[in-house]
Amino acid sequence: MTTITGGTLNELFASAVRLTIDGDKVSPRGMDTRELLDVRLLLEEPRSRLLHAPPGRVLNTAFAVAETVWILSGSDAPWIYEFNGQLRQYAEDDGILRGAYGPRMRCWDGSVDQLALALSTLRGDPDSRRAVIQLYDPARDAGGHRDVPCTLGYRFHLRRGRLHMATTMRSQDLWTGLPYDIFAATTLHELMAGWLGVELGEYHHHVDSLHVYERDLDKAVAVLDEAVSSPGKLPSLETPWEGFDALLADVRSGRMVDHPGWDIMAAVLASYQQWKRGHRDAAVRSAEGVGGLLGEALCAWYAILRSR
Template structure:
């Protein structure tokens, strides 16, 4: 069992890499070699520092982080997510990710909006212990689909005027999954705090199997010597009645959101990456550079990672 605390997702990530490399044991589920720690509690004291950045060893695609978070929050399992991460297709059955969190979060059993249910529960009883969102569904997840949720669920507690969030995971790929999962979960955390009109408290990430695949171990070791980013994203909120409309506007590329808000930064990040994928590299870089948020700088770093800029004078 490892217990780690940090004030940024980057610092938590590198501390977890070190702990797994030092304390992990070999496990080979599905004949894939991993170094694994069974039992991990990762505590993030500032959930707005949700961007993992440890260059040059670990640079993430912030546009995919945004896209996945909005995909989940909107309740979607639509294939547009592949536009931001085509590698997800390998987990699909007939083109659909059957373990997608969004429908389970917003339409459990076809009709229960768990996000709204928790919001109302905690508005009605501030110190309730029933603020639970369940994601793992045994009626679906034992059918043999390629995609089975790693996250079991979320729990929320209002204590001393602050919202504390706990996430439980049966499994976590530390290298590939953690940087994106913590972006989504802390965004949900912050939005829920806003709906409850309380301060944003600590975030707790509990993992049963925290692991590194063998082919990522060397890079994970290198990340221990990287420069940990600690950029703090601007506060983000949305009135509950406006959430779904706002999410759709961002996903549709509505340019009227150009107000410097975090939602504006989300939309610009998605538009930039779409331009990059379309081959409009200069336009993509300009959109990223003009994004007034740490997301813009992170996206420039991602583009530099994909296609390092040539030295001046080199053609």
């Protein structure tokens, strides 16, 4: 196993790129790829979850926030395409992404809220090894639909007053997917620690195949210097379990919820909705008003969009 450690996602990403670009050359589905097998990525500060390495790697910050809300709320609704239209290519003819994580986490087999179950498991037995959220479903995913989850599942372990989280991936596109996957997973990690009233521990991201496609290789090499700097922690998102789903619904609509961290998330979504409606100057002014790292990153994303 290859272990890569970083205090922030920027540090973790840079180290992972350095190793993966020298990985084995493979071509699954005919796509040339550099690959490392059996990799463990360890993020020491899960709230340093935003990859921001301009000008080489700038995330669609609004999509990072939107996907996180989409997953946590248990949704597979097509509103997510407003924030990332490229996802449509993986949807079925009815427009639904069959591999969406949200319904699997919040309503497995139509009835099991695995998030609530994991929380109650740890509340009942803090030393439990059974706080598991399963996402990959052979009954659905072996059938060959377009969207097969890369994430197999999440696990939580509460030890010595700190909650640690582990994610297992069968496959991880380092350049495109990893920054968004870790943003969403570490948000879940922080929330679970808050619901349990314990300290936030380490985040472990286990990947069977960590890879960079050859088409992204030059961009990945070029971003290394920018990715080393550390942007720091995002504002706390801890919030009570009671009323959590209602809070997510408000944030998704861009409404303020009287919570500093979640109000920033809502402001990011509201700004991007302005952009999509064609009110671009207003969207930029809104992003500037968001402030902090998320606001800065959203402004950088708008600059990328305007340059295209």
